[in-house]
Amino acid sequence: MTSMSFISVSGTHREAGRQVGEATAEVVRRWAEMPFDTAMVDRYRVATAAHLPWAVEELDGVAEGAGVDPLAVFAGAVAELDMGCTDLVVMPEQTVAGHLLVAHNNDYLAECEGEYVAIEWIVTGDPVCFTIGLGPWPAVGWNDAGLSVTATNLEPADSRVGIPRVLQLRDVVRQRTFADAVEAALHPARASSYNWVLAHGDGSAANIEGGARRAEITYLTDGALAHTNHYVHPALLALQRDGSGLSGSKTRLRRAEDRLGRDAPFTPERLRGLLSDHANAPDSLCRHGNDHAVRTVFWCVADVTDGCVVYGSGPPCRSRSLTHDLHEPGRSAVVRALLTQPEPGGPL
Secondary structure, eight states: OOOOOEEEEEHHHHHHHHHHHHHHHHHHHHHHHHHHHOHHHHHHHHHHHHHHHHHHHHHHHHHHTTTHHHHHHHHEEEEEOOOOOEEEEEOOGGGGSSSEEEEEEEEEEGGGGGEEEEEEEEEEEEEEEEEEEEETEEEEEEEEESSSEEOOOOOOOTTTTBOOOHHHHHTTTTTTSSSHHHHHTTOOSSSSSEEEEEETSSSOEEEEEEOOOOOOEEEOOOOEEEEESSOOOOOGGGBBBBOOOHHHHHHHHHHHHHHHHHSSBOOHHHHHHHHHHOOHHHSSSSSSTTSSSSEEEEEEEEEEETEEEEEEESSTOOOEEEEEEESTTTTGGHHHOOOOOOOOOOOO
């Protein structure tokens, strides 16, 4: 049972990036050694610099800290990793405490599990942010202004050169208001799109499914919602590219929707139990692939109302849980490891 590394960085974007690069140097160097199309990556970098110059500065800082080529680090942001993910959002009336809850399983190659890191960003001019991601490249995030940002991987057929979506996520999580977060997710210069689940401590929540040029927003006012890794909105089905994981994504979505429909009311612990569900393995919500197979490499459950995130490395059914309080910057440098187990998700 492994525990996820946590680092806290501060200063300007470049200074914070340099600290991240120093702390994740081994991961950054491994990814920087992978071949990439220099001319193509440079086009993405130019497009990003025109709209999010601070993001380029931050990654350049990462490169400095890790001692590698800045373009190679940027190539890591351009790479479209074939991840499987599950997002859940439960509105207040479906929870025991009347709080807005969000949960996420992140599935990727088993051998990369130890490369995921939790980062607290105390950057000048920004809200304090907390992200979890592969080295310096975030997958989910929250901030002390009340925002929650989780996302599932989509394979849109209209991808183009533009702002890589992992850097879009880094931008979305910096936003102080729900409306600004929605606008950032729909940036007109985006290269492609995740399926975004955005939530805020003020009770706002939305699911944004899209591609590089089109998107559909579903604002949530009650109930619960799940999303996995395929297009669901009727207006966007034509964007779906065929892939080997499409059937499994649909299986996971059906199971998540079934559990959401019959397990209410929810607590954070009960949501973790849902993330730990093993029905329909290997296409289960909690995945246990070994060696080069895909498995759940991290999980998280956020009480968006309270600003508290519980998370862990590996499958949620058996990993050590960690907590992060978004309203107490720096506290998670001595984060408490909680050995409590989730409600059973089913037999392995």
